Amino acid sequence: MNLDKMLKEKLYDDIWQEYCGFLDLSLQEYMDIQHRLMLEQIDIYAGCELGKRIFGKHKPVSIDQFRRSVPLSTYGDYAELLLQKSDWALPSKPLLWIKTTWEGGDKPEKWAPYTESMVECHKGTFITCMILATSSRRGEFSLDINEKFLYGMAPLPYLTGIVPHIISEELTVDFLPTVKEAESMSFGERNKMGMKLGLEKGIDLFFGLSSVIMYITRSFSEKNNSGGLSNLIKMSPKAASRLTAAWIKSRKEKRSMLPKDLWQLKGLICAGTDSKTLKDKIEESWGIKPLEIFGGTEPTCIASETWARDGLVFFPDVCFYEFIPMVELERSFQNPDYEPHSYLMDELREGEEYELVISNLKGGAFLRYRTGDLFRCLMMKNNGEGIRLPHFQYVDRCPDVIDISGFTRISEKTIKKAIRLSGVKVTNWFAVKDFDDEDRAYFHLYLEMNNMEISPVVAEEVIKDHLSVYFRYVDADYKDLKKLLGIDPLMVTILPSGTIDRFTLTAKRKLRKMNPSHYDVIEMLRMIGLK
Template structure:
């Protein structure tokens, strides 16, 4: 029986238990599910050609043996098989292949296979997210087959393209604009069409990257102001160019205008639409959640989904931490100090802990083994979480919950769009031809709490003598090459209107002096805030500049 059929029969308790029942598990019951499914996956994976190739003759029978036999993996360990779509080498036959960026400027794309069982699990967990996004307490949700969903998702072959397909298998929710039309439209065209249809039919759900959702929300506010003016004009000329107003729409605009005028503020989406559920995913959601809540009148529920791991976690009605679904992946957690050791020494194998061993307050890099015939085992996704608790009196849960922190320190992800690495920036610096002697790059946040890429650079002494180079010139010049090397970086400007690059030019010799005084070499990507403060302190000192310096 489909989800929609159970809704029509008002089997609400059954639906809650079926899709959100994992929230009632204690940690022992949770781990029983993890162990059972992982043992099944070990059997499947070990018998596959991919597994045999990576195990090199070993035959682990238990989870402990498996963790000792298989080192932590990254995409490079799978690339030769997956990029050629060698499905016959995998634990189960893929039904669909999902695509994402691997690393801008170095590798083009990553491909991830999804089996039939993986897609079934994804569908069930997406439905759980849909229910929880409308929930105000345990057991209560508000989903109907007649609901309308604003489309703000990247289409297939990207992972978010699975979302409408999974829902449409179970419930007749209408996407605005329809998915078949939306995938053929530009980003701006989808916004306008979705707004137009939303005014006619209403909008019940909204889901997107936090940064994209914010940009779309501002666009809707702007379109709403334009149409509000048009609806109130005597000629109505501009309104005819979009659609003919119904009495209910005119009333909605009139009430919105009155409310905004009374409160002395601009029009916001919440003045025109009343969302039941609001979901966001991706990095930097903490930068946008408060503003999105103000714009829509409902706080977004954060979920976590990725190309390789699928949909793995969701917040609940408290919006206070994500819970990982026990049937999507087998989870291992690398403590922050172990993560840093392995990033500094690629030969070092960090220790990992299981879900029943995490400690509140600690940050962890996650490693996943995809269940239900997935290809990835002990796979370092590149994401860092903080455990915020082992149980919750608010949610009445007895399993750990997590807060998404960011990508691992060697990657700078801006608003969910980029994967900027040391290699990416080296390529940009070399292609630019600028006489940059030394540099570090740090992810920071501006006064409006928006993410940015801050480069601290030291120019060649001779170049400074021969020409006047300002940070504005550097910013403009480097920005061109970032867009050339990393197409996702270009989308920040094209889609979100963001230009995240900031430049600080340091005095010649600062990096050499830092090394002399501290005895350490700075990591090029995301050194600690303490190290940056020390670098800036040293830069203010009066020291002798020597030739032939370098870090």
């Protein structure tokens, strides 16, 4: 029985149990599921070429043995087979290959295989997210058939493109615009058309990257508040009446028009690295608390907030999760050969930050894969809501990468390449992720240069423009930031020559190139009088 039928028959308790029942599990039951499915994965994995390369002759017979014998991995370890899409070498035949950008990698993009089971599982987890997005109490939700869904995400072969294709088997959803139309449109056209249709039909659900939602919100406000009601004559009566009602409502409250004046959403789903900073603003504009979810090309959609919106909970049956504590992470930054220790979900401590390591279940390709994403364990159980599973907050990418609005990830390799190609005589540098007054992320590049002949202020602008050209060239997604979100992600500060070395000598510690400690940066700027 699919979800449509269950909704028609009003089997609400059954629906909740099927999709959100995992939130009733005890931690022990959760771990039992993790262990057993991981053993299945080891079993499947051992039979393929990739498995033979990783396991050697001896297939691990227990989870402990697996974690002892299989080293942590990165995409580079799989690149040879996955970039060639070598189906024959994989644990299960892929149904789809999903693409993402390989920032700082040897090739511009990464490909990940998705088996039929993984796609099925992804369908289930996304429906869970939709149910939770329309829920504010345990067991209560308002998701229904034929919801109007503004789906502001990238199409196939990106991960977010799977959902509109697979969900229709379970649930009838009215995507704005339709999946077929959306796939032939650019990002901007899609959003524009979605909003236009939303004006006529209404919007029940909205899913997008937090940065994109905020961009749409800003564009909406600018457009509707500048044009007043002059556009009404071009609209259908339904859209016009909706807009008029919204306009009256906003005027009554003496403020500019916001999306919440037009639509009363049932659910709003957001994702992306900046969600933490943007969620409150999104709620303010859309009148509904967004549900944050977490996913990625390699792990798929693996975590969602609950009805209480107070932390992400990982789905028990999508990936096998391990966590590297910050202390271990620091050790591995200092010594790249060091294999950091990882811990399981039931071994974590509240308040600590961890890098997530995943092993795909259900025939996926990645084993003990370092995602590079940092999570803070907020609580080991949520007594208030009666959830006995750990809750997490997405912190950011690991410090060695700077993620900008979920669109691009700047690595040390990217920066070095851009500097080298630009021909700018940079003798030393470091980069820091920061946010502007409107909570938009950017990366701040501190440079030391030889032979500064022009004033630093002029030079900073010139060099910024110059480097931006090369960043756009080196990183395919970089230009989208400006084009799609209107963000200028680079800021340059030129430091007096020798500043970084002087800091190293004074502080007696080396400054990390990517995202050095916030306090180290303050100390350094103080040293040269910039603070």
